[in-house]
Amino acid sequence: FTRTHVLVGASNGTIYAFHAATKICDFSFPIIEDRIISMAYVGLHKYVPRSEQTTVAIGTGSGHVFFYKATYETVDDQSAKTFFFELDKSMTADKTGTINVNRFNEATGGSIPKKGNSAASTEATKVYPASIRALNYSVVSKTLLIGTILNHIYRLDPHTASEKTVPEVIVNGHWGDLEDPSGYGELWGVAASPNAQVVATACDDGLVRQWDLVEAKEIASRYIGEPAISVAWSMNDEMIAVGFKNGGFAVYSKNLKECLFRSPKPKKIIRVTDIQFSPNSQYLALGAEMFIEVYKCYAGTHPTAGTPCAPFTKLGTCKGHASMVTAFDWNIDSRLLQSTSHSYELLFFDVPSCERLVGEHLADQIWFTQTCTLGWSVQGIWPRFADGTDINCVAKSHSEQWIITGDDWSQVKMFNYPCVGSGTDRRSGQVKRKPDHLVFTGHASHVSGCIWTFDDTFVCTLGGRDMTILAWNVNYNGKQRRDHLLDAELIRQRELNLANNNVGNDTNINCYMCGFEYPDEIAKTCPICFAQRIVASKEQRRAWLNLAESRHRLPTSAFANHARLQLQMRKEIASRPSLGFMSSSAVVEKPAENEASCSDEEQQQQSATTVNASSRKKMANPSASRGRSKKEATGKKTSGPDFRDY
Numbered sequence: 001f002t003r004t005h006v007l008v009g010a011s012n013g014t015i016y017a018f019h020a021a022t023k024i025c026d027f028s029f030p031i032i033e034d035r036i037i038s039m040a041y042v043g044l045h046k047y048v049p050r051s052e053q054t055t056v057a058i059g060t061g062s063g064h065v066f067f068y069k070a071t072y073e074t075v076d077d078q079s080a081k082t083f084f085f086e087l088d089k090s091m092t093a094d095k096t097g098t099i100n101v102n103r104f105n106e107a108t109g110g111s112i113p114k115k116g117n118s119a120a121s122t123e124a125t126k127v128y129p130a131s132i133r134a135l136n137y138s139v140v141s142k143t144l145l146i147g148t149i150l151n152h153i154y155r156l157d158p159h160t161a162s163e164k165t166v167p168e169v170i171v172n173g174h175w176g177d178l179e180d181p182s183g184y185g186e187l188w189g190v191a192a193s194p195n196a197q198v199v200a201t202a203c204d205d206g207l208v209r210q211w212d213l214v215e216a217k218e219i220a221s222r223y224i225g226e227p228a229i230s231v232a233w234s235m236n237d238e239m240i241a242v243g244f245k246n247g248g249f250a251v252y253s254k255n256l257k258e259c260l261f262r263s264p265k266p267k268k269i270i271r272v273t274d275i276q277f278s279p280n281s282q283y284l285a286l287g288a289e290m291f292i293e294v295y296k297c298y299a300g301t302h303p304t305a306g307t308p309c310a311p312f313t314k315l316g317t318c319k320g321h322a323s324m325v326t327a328f329d330w331n332i333d334s335r336l337l338q339s340t341s342h343s344y345e346l347l348f349f350d351v352p353s354c355e356r357l358v359g360e361h362l363a364d365q366i367w368f369t370q371t372c373t374l375g376w377s378v379q380g381i382w383p384r385f386a387d388g389t390d391i392n393c394v395a396k397s398h399s400e401q402w403i404i405t406g407d408d409w410s411q412v413k414m415f416n417y418p419c420v421g422s423g424t425d426r427r428s429g430q431v432k433r434k435p436d437h438l439v440f441t442g443h444a445s446h447v448s449g450c451i452w453t454f455d456d457t458f459v460c461t462l463g464g465r466d467m468t469i470l471a472w473n474v475n476y477n478g479k480q481r482r483d484h485l486l487d488a489e490l491i492r493q494r495e496l497n498l499a500n501n502n503v504g505n506d507t508n509i510n511c512y513m514c515g516f517e518y519p520d521e522i523a524k525t526c527p528i529c530f531a532q533r534i535v536a537s538k539e540q541r542r543a544w545l546n547l548a549e550s551r552h553r554l555p556t557s558a559f560a561n562h563a564r565l566q567l568q569m570r571k572e573i574a575s576r577p578s579l580g581f582m583s584s585s586a587v588v589e590k591p592a593e594n595e596a597s598c599s600d601e602e603q604q605q606q607s608a609t610t611v612n613a614s615s616r617k618k619m620a621n622p623s624a625s626r627g628r629s630k631k632e633a634t635g636k637k638t639s640g641p642d643f644r645d646y
Helices: 101-107 362-365 374-379 489-498 540-575 598-619 622-632
Strands: 005-009 013-020 025-030 038-046 053-059 064-075 079-089 098-100 132-138 144-146 152-156 168-172 187-192 198-203 206-210 217-222 227-233 238-244 249-253 260-261 270-279 283-288 290-297 314-319 326-332 335-341 348-349 391-396 402-407 413-414 435-442 447-452 460-462 469-473
Touching: 005 038, 025 079, 053 132, 064 101, 064 132, 098 101, 101 238, 187 238, 187 447, 187 460, 198 238, 238 270, 238 283, 270 326, 283 314, 283 326, 290 326, 290 335, 374 391, 374 402, 374 413, 402 447, 402 460, 413 447
Parallel strands: 038 132, 187 227, 198 227, 227 270, 391 447
Antiparallel strands: 005 013, 013 025, 038 053, 053 064, 064 079, 064 098, 132 144, 144 152, 152 168, 187 198, 198 206, 206 217, 227 238, 238 249, 249 260, 270 283, 283 290, 290 314, 326 335, 335 348, 391 402, 402 413, 413 435, 447 460, 460 469
């Protein structure tokens, strides 16, 4: 405040003046009946004879900013010193000396934060106060920056501020759960538009927001009345689904203005940890605790019966996980699901039957997204000595060139896709060299979500505790990007051709994924890879097969050969006689086929004679026995496969 004193605001509304040298409180002034959270000097100090004056901006917990003029005077004898505080009404245009920040959210067109159990709740709602968290005044531009607990930063000129002033919004974001006793909640849900540089986010504050990454601003928002932790954007660019923290989900229109469907409130709390539309936008799957519920998306009318029906009808539940589902992905044909859980399981399910699947054909599937942290294609993302909770999110690019991860160390990493090369070498026992990657920092908390935009131009990441949304521009350094294989428009065109039976001059005798030849015209799905039967030219099928082989089939074939050798060795071991070794020098030979088998008494006598003979040899020459045993130990085993060979 002055050259000798420092002002400190307390939660009881009192300002204390401490001497900078002695650190003793000289004066205390109860000013307001509210919490003083932040203070800032407004304007320059005015030095007059025996007096110093300045204006102090005081931010309170109720969302108000007060301007007080502080005066420090000295009496003639230099021994008596006094402080004076009075409201400086000349600082604002309406001559009140006060700015109400609570009305800024409504004045700037933002969502009003309310308290309630649901959007249609009849209970009394409460507007959360925009508690002031930071103040800063610029002497050059004569503007005041105001930061609130609702993650908003406003800029205005206090000299022209009034009740009708609309401030400039510099930062607008989520604020989490203000009623959480353990903290302020977290931000987890993010989804990208299929044809624009726009992302949607959902948070514990009960708000769904849309952000333009090019303009770096919010373009739409909606208060849904429930804490949300997951969000999904349909590939036909018509629906946005939101999963609730307390159970249930809701589907809104593209611009968030209309609620298309809202599930009934569950009887118990079941967190919807993940929610995803299928690539053809015909199914909606959501992870609820240990299960995955699959819904059929209708446009209000049943496609075959023609009768009115619910927009979303439950088809079944995928069961098999032992703990809560963390993430799942659709394959490119919307016929399969892969999912992971907190028990580190990787399971596969068929849609719409919701049956669990196993088999080698699952290894060659092309997944539309890669959000599961477990799998062959993401085995290299895990650092040394990491457990299954260190990496929170994974997302691969639509061109299938790169993959990004977010971890508990506030880092965003970028790898080549597929990311392999980790683990331990079976021959040398040493840890293999980790794949090369890039590391980006910017978050102040664990990274809870990440996603690519539709054309891989931007990467959007979320901070869990800091609730920050960062947009990373991908710099290709003049390199040309690959053609997008996983394109929503291509998938819709394939579905349309299948529905209209648009055969034309092309044929669909062979499966475009694995080359399986269909036995008749009735089959609609490949029994080998479960790919949907489509119309494609030979050039298209050849291009798809080459791409699938280069990225998926070659590693899978190597693994299949390795498994085949193991199976062959097991068969050889099973064909050998079962030997019960009683000593290191006992030898039992397999009898010839033309010799008659001995009786049980004769076999016992022969084995006893052999054992006694070997024991006498040991006692006669123990050093030779030890040398022979050591030599035999260094050789190959005869009772089973030597796992050091592979």
